[in-house]
Amino acid sequence: MTTDASASTTSPPKASAQVEVEGVQQEEEYHGPLTTTFRRLKILSLSSLTLTFALTPFIFVLETTSSVPLVGRAALAGIAMATSSVSTALVAWCGRPYVTTLRWVEPDGAQAAGSGRAVEMTTLTLGLKKRVTTVYDTAFLVPTSRPFATWELAEAFKLSESEVGSARAEGLIPREETIAETKTADGGVIGRWVVSWDENGVGTCREVGKVVRYFNVHQELLSRPLR
Structure with a gap:
C-alpha cells in the first residue's frame, strides 16, 4: 500500500515538469503575426500574374476587340502584363525579409x-x-x-x-x-x-x-x- 501511494504522488510532478519544459520551449520561439497575411498575399499575387499572362493572348483573338487596332491591343496587353508583373515584384520585395x-x-x-x-x-x-x-x-x-x-x-x-x-x-x-x-x-x-x-x-x-x-x-x- 505504501508503494502504491508513493507512485501516485510522484507521477504528477513529472507531468507538470514536462508541461513546464514545453512552455519554456514555446517561449523561446517567436512567430510572426503576419505570416498568414503575407502567405495569402503572395498566393494572390502569383495567381493574378499567372491569369494575366494566360488570358492576355485572348485580347488579339476576341471579336469584341476587333475594332481596336493591332497596336492598341498590343498596348493593352503590355500594360496588363507590366502592371501585374510590377505588383508581383513589389509583393516579393516587401515580403522577402518577413520572419515567420x-x-x-x-x-x-x-x-x-x-x-x-x-x-x-x-x-x-x-x-x-x-x-x-x-x-x-x-x-x-x-x-x-x-x-x-x-x-x-x-x-x-x-x-x-x-x-x-x-x-x-x-x-x-x-x-x-x-x-x-x-x-x-x-x-x-x-x-x-x-x-x-x-x-x-x-x-x-x-x-x-x-x-x-x-x-x-x-x-x-x-x-x-x-x-
Missing part, C-alpha cells in the same frame, strides 16, 4: 567560439519556399534603412581593444569566419555571410552565394532581447 519563425539556438563547432548568441530565422520566398538563416553572432545584426525590414547583416565590424588583444594572443586574427548562412528547407546551404578580420580587428563582410541579409521582426513580441 525565430528561435534562439546554441552554436556548435567553429561558431561556438563566438559570442554564443545565435538565432535561427525562417523566411519565405515568393514561391513560398522556406529559407532558414542562422546568424551565429547577433552583434552582426544591425538596424537597417531598408523599408519593410528591421535588421540587416552588417557590412563591417570593429572589435574592441580587449577583444583584439585576446584574438592576437590566440592567433585568431587575421582570418575569415562565417557569420551567417542560409539553408533550404532540406538543409542545403545556398549562401554565407563571411567576415574577413585584419590585424587591427576590423572586419569586412561579403556575401558568398545567396544569403538572406534583411529581416523583418516585431521586436516588441520577442521573449527576450536579441543582444
